[in-house]
Amino acid sequence: MSGRDSFTLALANQMLHFSRYIAVKRTQRIMKFRIPTLLNAGTASLLIVCSVCFARTWTSADGSKTFEGELVAYDQASGKVTVDKNGRKLSFNQSFLSADDITFVKQNASKLAVTAPAAGGGGSTAVNASLPDKLPDPDGKDADMSKPVQVFILMGQSNMLGFGNSGALKGMAADKYPYMVDDSGEWTTRKDVRNVFFVSGKQTTNDWLSGSNRNKFGPELGIGHYLGQAIDAPVMILKCCIGNRALGWDLLPPSADGTGAKGQSYQGDSEYGNRKVSAAKKAEKGWYAGLQYDQDISDAQGVLRDLDTFYPGATKYEVAGFFWWQGCSEGKGNPDTYDKNLAYLFADLKKDFNAPNAKFVGSTLGEHDKNAALAQKMFAFADAHDDAEFFYAKPVSKGGSCGHYGGDAETYMNVGEGMGKMMVELLSK
16 A cells, blocks of 8 residues: 555544544433443544544552543642542542552643633622612623632522422512512613522522522522622522421431531541442441531532523632521430531532631521520521621521421512622622
8 A cells, every 4th residue: 555545544534533422422412412422342443533532441549440431620739539420520539549540630631621610719809898789770781701710609408499489479579579570570680690500400590690580489589689789790599498307317417527417427438429328327427417418518519610601601619608597406316416517518608619718697586586406506607707607687687497487588589689688798808
């Protein structure tokens, strides 16, 4: 075969491989398949896709375990590696990987399409703390996308989940919350605040902040409007929660040390994102603390890895703050150590989102006086942390949390506004 013929054949093979690569990528976009499900023996073109998308066979440090997955993120500071395994995001320290895998991660980290959070987390964006008691209507303008999206993660239980009646809110908004509706009585929309909501892996909202997002709402409306008005940057309200949970049980953070129900600690077999409760541990303990913590954090981190899908046009972000609103289910947890668990929660959230400067705002239950046992634990936590506050909800609440305040729209709006203002004050310090 002549040199020219050899060159022509090689070029033809490369073009064939490239055409197959394009076809595979189109199939991925349409059917949302992941690389590992497409790999099959003898398909050379797919090896090209793997090299582009960072898919490989991963091996444990001791060489005993392997799995197929795609590298999606790497935090050099903490050594945390995130891999997509058939649509499930696994995060773990690089020490769990073989030396070859660690080398692969470090060599390809700078090529990842996922944008890492801005360094520090919080405190880098201008905040206007001089806000009126009643906000003006949103101006309808897009945010300045040259700045990192300021992400605020909302967690908790049924109070945070929200049962406020949107229809009732619309009827009273012109009088009590005029920024929520325009002159014709229709919902206004903030084009600088993205409203994203996940419930245990299921997306329920991904839109601009407006009263029309859902039939029921929580504190996110009041929070989002105040943050959008005060912050000179794009804002994302990222709510990940579900009801009937307890901080001392389902939401127990990873670093909790003997402060869960019955004095238990967080039970898991490895680092976050790859925790699996073994049969032996189940037989020994009979429970798994922190399962909901894992789910909520996984949902939030998944959103941030796919930032442009949830905030169109965004390329960078920083987690600026956390909001927490407890439900009435803490009885199955450990109310006596609630303040300690809040401290563990705040510390673990900062670590999991690389946000050491982020702020924390919580709210008491609407039915609790300041001297209620759980409220006292909340205030004790806030008193011990300069970057955390708790809003006292009883003066602006109707009914109790176990009845979800009867769906009272004012309760959810008032508490949301109070928490939003409190966060603005913390950010402006």
